[in-house]
Amino acid sequence: xxxxxxxxxxxxxxxxxxxxxxxxxxxxxxxxxxxxxxxxxxxxxxxxxxxxxxxxxxxxxxxxxxxxxxxxxxxxxxxxxxxxxxxxxxxxxxxxxx
Numbered sequence: 001x002x003x004x005x006x007x008x009x010x011x012x013x014x015x016x017x018x019x020x021x022x023x024x025x026x027x028x029x030x031x032x033x034x035x036x037x038x039x040x041x042x043x044x045x046x047x048x049x050x051x052x053x054x055x056x057x058x059x060x061x062x063x064x065x066x067x068x069x070x071x072x073x074x075x076x077x078x079x080x081x082x083x084x085x086x087x088x089x090x091x092x093x094x095x096x097x098x
Contacts, residue, residue: 038066043077051084055092
């Protein structure tokens with residue numbers, strides 16, 4: 001999240017409204033942080049397991065709450081998770097057709 005915040009401050013802004021929206025989003029995400037969290041590196045180690053469990057219909061929010069919390073707060077990791085789920089669903093569709 002700090003990388004995104006740092007990069008955001010380096011970019012030229014188009015309007016003060018855009019800046020206020022971004023500041024609100026960053027402050028909201030900061031208020032959602034907890035003492036016990038996992039890092040992006042830890043997410044990358046578990047994302048395949050998490051995604052496969054999710055596709056299988058398991059309650060990943062209950063089984064891996066720290067992972068879900070991180071995905072809720074980190075757009076980069078959430079984007080990676082979505083792409084992986086789409087790829088796994090596509091693979092499942094192909095296997096089902098064979």
